[in-house]
Amino acid sequence: MKSDKILILGSCGQIGVELTLALRTQYGNDAVIATDIKEEHSLLKGTGPFYQVDVMDINAVLALVKKEQITQIYLLAALLSATGEKMPLKAWDINMTSLLQVLEMSVQEKIAKVYWPSSIAVFGSSTPKQATPQKTIVEPETVYGISKYAGENWCQYYTKRYGLDVRSIRYPGLISWKSLPGGGTTDYAVDIYLQALAQKKYTCFLSEHTYLPMMYMDDAIRATIELMEAPAERLSTRLAYNISAMSFSPKEIAASIQKHIPDFSIDYAPDFRQQIADGWPQSIDDRLAQEDWNWKAAFDLEKMTATMLENLAK
Structure with missing residues (x-):
């Protein structure tokens, strides 16, 4: 496991900064390659390799995958819910195109694991409000939620069709x-x-x-790494896991x-x-995450x- 080489696309966002630091602590600084369209975040400076890369430029991403001999990809780049409502077509384009390009490239390059975050935004007003189940009515009402639920299905499709190991979590706030x-x-x-x-x-x-x-960020980061390190045979869904704190x-x-x-x-x-x-x-309701990979918030x-x-x- 520890010989993995990890590429993080979108390392300077809210999740990316702390996930990059946590993965570097776990796998070693040089084993985690950080990238973002923005300049390097101040908290990441001096902690390991960083490249300024636009996730939409799949040729640049592919070149980096080959150069660094990447085995795992974390695709975090996205336009979020409130921003997405102001420019829905751009949000859909960035959130979907980046995912599909990375999934397709990962099959071609035989990437061992891909992580892509989902969100509680996949749920809409027709979903049960209390203890929302893992499997329930899913009718998202924002472009962010629509793109996340479409993405969950693409992730599941690539796992079932091509054997690509894609994992996902529906993050709360x-x-x-x-x-x-x-x-x-x-x-x-x-x-x-x-x-x-x-x-x-x-x-x-x-x-x-x-x-x-x-959820406090430390819990979200730990959940992400625990899911990615869980044995594949333990995972009973290839959509995204509900997690709760x-x-x-x-x-x-x-x-x-x-x-x-x-x-x-x-x-x-x-x-x-x-x-x-x-x-x-x-x-x-996050019982499935508890059962499959022993998730528990702190x-x-x-x-x-x-x-x-x-x-x-x-």
């Missing part, structure tokens, strides 16, 4: 102090900590009782902050992102709030 969010509907749950420390007040773009599934509303995260910053205040000004959030689950809301405030205050 992800919260981190290391890397800033990039145009998602759950971004408020990062921004609220920053504003609590800077101004002791926050105006939330979702209403106070909007419950959404969330916690669900809370803006009112509840504000209350958790007030335990540390008593004079913090919040008000609410819902915008177009409210409609996106209203179509998503409020909590997730962070709840109180532990996450304490960790976020402690690190952002430095």
Whole structure:
């Protein structure tokens, strides 16, 4: 396993930065090749190889795969939910074309494993809101969700048709102090900590009782690596796994902050992102991930709030 050579496409995004660092810790700095269309993220500088590559330029990606003798690919580059609604055709093009090109190249180059993230955005308002099952009604209502569900099916297709080992997780909202969010509907749950420390007040773009599934980034990174290291024969789905950690509303995260910053205040000004959030689950059933690869979250809301405030205050 440790002789793997890993390529990360989109290493400077919210997930990419921390996943790159975690994989370098596990596999060695030189075994993990980071790339992004953007310049190298400050947290990645000096930690291992980095190339500025556009994921849509599949010839450049292919050249890198050959040069570095890549065995695993993590395709993280995407336009997220809120950004995608502003430019739906571009979001579809980037999210789908990049995936299909990487899947096709991975078959040709005999890549051992591919990771591609999905999202709770695959679910729509027709999906059961509480304890959303692994197998359920899937009718996404955003271009991001549509592209993610289409992508899940393409990943499953390439596994079944060509024997390509593709793995995926439906991430909930992800919260981190290391890397800033990039145009998602759950971004408020990062921004609220920053504003609590800077101004002791926050105006939330979702209403106070909007419950959404969330996860601290350390858990999401660990889940990703644990899934990728799980024996293939243990995996009973080749769509994407539900994973869960916690669900809370803006009112509840504000209350958790007030335990540390008593004079913090919040008000609410819902915008177009409210409609996106209203179509998503409020909590997730992740029993399949627990059964197949022993998934278990470590962070709840109180532990996450304490960790976020402690690190952002430095």
